[in-house]
Amino acid sequence: xxxxxxxxxxxxxxxxxxxxxxxxxxxxxxxxxxxxxxxxxxxxxxxxxxxxxxxxxxxxxxxxxxxxxxxxxxxxxxxxxxxxxxxxxxxxxxxxxxxxxxxxxxxxxxxxxxxxxxxxxxxxxxxxxxxxxxxxxxxxxxxxxxxxxxx
Amino acid sequence: xxxxxxxxxxxxxxxxxxxxxxxxxxxxxxxxxxxxxxxxxxxxxxxxxxxxxxxxxxxxxxxxxxxxxxxxxxxxxxxxxxxxxxxxxxxxxxxxxxxxxxxxxxxxxxxxxxxxxxxxxxxxxxxxxxxxxxxxxxxxxxxxxxxxxxx
Amino acid sequence: xxxxxxxxxxxxxxxxxxxxxxxxxxxxxxxxxxxxxxxxxxxxxxxxxxxxxxxxxxxxxxxxxxxxxxxxxxxxxxxxxxxxxxxxxxxxxxxxxxxxxxxxxxxxxxxxxxxxxxxxxxxxxxxxxxxxxxxxxxxxxxxxxxxxxxx
Numbered sequence: 358x359x360x361x362x363x364x365x366x367x368x369x370x371x372x373x374x375x376x377x378x379x380x381x382x383x384x385x386x387x388x389x390x391x392x393x394x395x396x397x398x399x400x401x402x403x404x405x406x407x408x409x410x411x412x413x414x415x416x417x418x419x420x421x422x423x424x425x426x427x428x429x430x431x432x433x434x435x436x437x438x439x440x441x442x443x444x445x446x447x448x449x450x451x452x453x454x455x456x457x458x459x460x461x462x463x464x465x466x467x468x469x470x471x472x473x474x475x476x477x478x479x480x481x482x483x484x485x486x487x488x489x490x491x492x493x494x495x496x497x498x499x500x501x502x503x504x505x506x507x508x
Numbered sequence: 509x510x511x512x513x514x515x516x517x518x519x520x521x522x523x524x525x526x527x528x529x530x531x532x533x534x535x536x537x538x539x540x541x542x543x544x545x546x547x548x549x550x551x552x553x554x555x556x557x558x559x560x561x562x563x564x565x566x567x568x569x570x571x572x573x574x575x576x577x578x579x580x581x582x583x584x585x586x587x588x589x590x591x592x593x594x595x596x597x598x599x600x601x602x603x604x605x606x607x608x609x610x611x612x613x614x615x616x617x618x619x620x621x622x623x624x625x626x627x628x629x630x631x632x633x634x635x636x637x638x639x640x641x642x643x644x645x646x647x648x649x650x651x652x653x654x655x656x657x658x659x
Numbered sequence: 660x661x662x663x664x665x666x667x668x669x670x671x672x673x674x675x676x677x678x679x680x681x682x683x684x685x686x687x688x689x690x691x692x693x694x695x696x697x698x699x700x701x702x703x704x705x706x707x708x709x710x711x712x713x714x715x716x717x718x719x720x721x722x723x724x725x726x727x728x729x730x731x732x733x734x735x736x737x738x739x740x741x742x743x744x745x746x747x748x749x750x751x752x753x754x755x756x757x758x759x760x761x762x763x764x765x766x767x768x769x770x771x772x773x774x775x776x777x778x779x780x781x782x783x784x785x786x787x788x789x790x791x792x793x794x795x796x797x798x799x800x801x802x803x804x805x806x807x808x809x810x
Contacts, residue, residue, distance in 0.1 A: 506523055631707060
């Protein structure tokens with residue numbers, strides 16, 4: 358098995374997969390931050406120490422919290438398909454330079470997408486960065502099905 | 509590593525995993541389509557070019573958008589477990605015929621599930637297709653734990 | 660390929676990955692249970708057999724349903740990163756004892772997290788169990804990037 362991780366493409370995939378998954382995981386503490394700074398919680402036990410009056414006030418949704426949650430959801434919907442298809446793509450033995458191009462463009466597009474969503478930048482910056490990420494994953498999926506197709 | 513992808517079962521898994529992930533990814537452009545056709549957006553920057561009056565009107569939820577989003581969420585909750593458990597199942601070296609049966613039934617059930625959710629078809633068509641997909645994943649999980657169990 | 664699954668660490672990863680994914684999948688029938696017991700559905704076709712008056716009544720959200728759905732979403736946001744990074748971590752060939760420690764603590768923290776969310780237990784039990792799970796995944800990510808870094 359040690360031989361598997363000596364493969365250049367799999368090493369590159371591993372690096373970028375960990376980077377984009379960590380980026381996605383950062384959305385969770387960011388949600389917590391906005392829940393505390395905005396005073397907007399989802400569960401009664403989260404406001405158990407507040408006075409009865411405050412409890413009602415803090416059990417609400419907040420635009421900043423909802424924005425981070427939408428960004429997190431978009432990450433789930435895009436980064437997980439990249440990771441699954443990227444791993445299978447890496448196992449089909451593509452050129453290292455092609456593979457690195459795919460992985461780098463995807464990671465760059467998703468990091469830019471998060472800034473575009475959270476600052477927020479004017480459209481179509483978010484839409485375009487989302488499309489670039491989708492295009493990378495579609496390109497890898499095409500390459501995989503072109504190499505391995507057993508229905 | 510090239511040897512790994514010469515395995516029949518892994519080739520079959522790769523084919524069906526890419527197909528169901530692509531199906532899941534199609535939910536995203538479908539959501540966009542309904543956002544534009546129904547005039548229902550989630551972010552202020554998405555309606556920045558509209559008049560002040562229209563901005564309020566277009567920042568809303570829409571039944572068609574919410575339906576696609578629920579379908580997308582159900583895909584995340586079912587297709588990703590299939591992909592994870594399916595990969596581990598493929599690595600335990602099952603019979604090709606058993607594996608193909610699992611993969612084909614799952615892919616069929618999820619494609620049917622999307623039509624049942626989005627047309628929508630009368631219940632219990634959606635519920636049954638969801639159960640078939642769950643049963644396939646449970647069956648593979650049972651097979652994996654039966655072969656490899658190291659607590 | 661059979662050789663791959665003879666690796667101790669990959670066997671341990673497989674066992675715990677299947678356990679936490681199955682735990683996550685159990686949230687779906689639990690959501691259904693609360694939808695039926697609480698009479699709270701999301702789709703018109705789900706209440707097609709009810710009388711016109713009941714249809715309106717049953718197309719609503721319910722606190723118990725929403726709580727399970729938040730728990731399910733939290734699983735998606737935490738268990739899937741664990742599975743992805745855990746697989747790559749297992750492929751880097753760590754010590755079996757280190758790997759088992761990571762996998763066991765993660766599985767324990769997520770099972771506790773579900774009870775803390777659904778009973779619910781007073782805070783900070785849920786917050787702490789969430790943090791333990793995040794810490795395990797970060798620790799594996801650090802170990803992976805320390806072994807394999809090819810940008």
